[in-house]
Amino acid sequence: MAVAALLLVTGCSTGPSLENQSAVTAPPGDSHHLTIGSAGFTESDLLAQMYSLLLKQAGYQTSLLTVANRELYEPALESGQIDVVPEYAATFADWLNAKTNGADAPAVGSPDLATTMKALRELATPRGLTVLDPGKAVDQNAFAVARSYANEHHLKTLSDLGTSGLKVRLAAGDECVQRPYCEPGLKKTYGIDVTAVDPKGVGTTQAKSAVQNGQDQMVLTTTTDATLDQFGLVLLADDKHLQNADYVVPVVNRSRAGSTGVTKALGELNGVLTTADLASMNQQVDSWRRLAQDVARTYLKDKGLLK
Secondary structure, X not given: OHHHHHHHHHOOOOOXXXXXXXXXXXXXXXXXXXXXXXOOOHHHHHHHHHHXXXXXXXXXXXXXXXXOOHHHHHHHHXXXXXXXXXXXXXXXXXXXXXXXXXXXXXXXXXXXXXXXXXXXXXXXXXXOEEEOOOXXXXXXXXXXXXXHHHHHHOOOEHHXXXXXXXXXXXXXXXXXXXXXXXXXXXXXXXXXXXXXXXXXXXXXXXXXXXXXXOOOOEEEEEOXXXXXXXXXEEEEXXXXXXXXXXXXXXXXXXXXXXXXXXHHHHHOOOOOOOHHHHHHHHHHHHOOOOXXXXXXXXXXXXXXXXX
């Protein structure tokens, strides 16, 4: 019922931010009960669970709400139906930029974290949103090859692949042929000879199997993909920083969750959570079939963040 109500309201509203400037000028709020949003995939669920546990320990009552569509959960975040949500800096910056300035607006996300965060906060603030500091964890696009292939050709980085002169058939999504971070970027930034894009999707089982069996030589996936070992794959380092700075950042509704209490509680993760940690937790949920809540609780206890 709560989800249905949320979809009904956010489906016809973009929130109060650009029309109700009280969302911007009001002092940071400290609501006793906070709704934590999740985008519905494993990593987002894990982050939402960790946020909830840390906020509960700090004295807040929390509830979790899954809304898989950013077009719905972002307006709900603006309106206060959702108070906190985990996001990714560059992706969210570009999404807000398109919402504010039109779909054809030049991208504002970049490989530089400071530049990306500045642009993101400038776009978020007028909407009554506060973007908290990022930590060390980043979920970026990444490229993997078979471990045997990497060993045979002495490949550790994308630059190594470029200088090798090897011809590469790339398993990725259809959009890879146009996206600057994908085929065009691999050619321009690294000099990689991409001969074709095999449209099997981003990090799908089919795409990784194609590289495993030698049909393709490389696959587009993400830095927190927890299943690479199962396919005998390894990531090649993005040593020239082609990918945007998609660091994990909590985004909060300023009037309800903009207090120092919320900032301090969620900031506890910044010193410990790494990209490798996220990949490990994803694996526990996706491959070992553990519950996200249990994995999140165990992680926070192991790191000394939860009593």
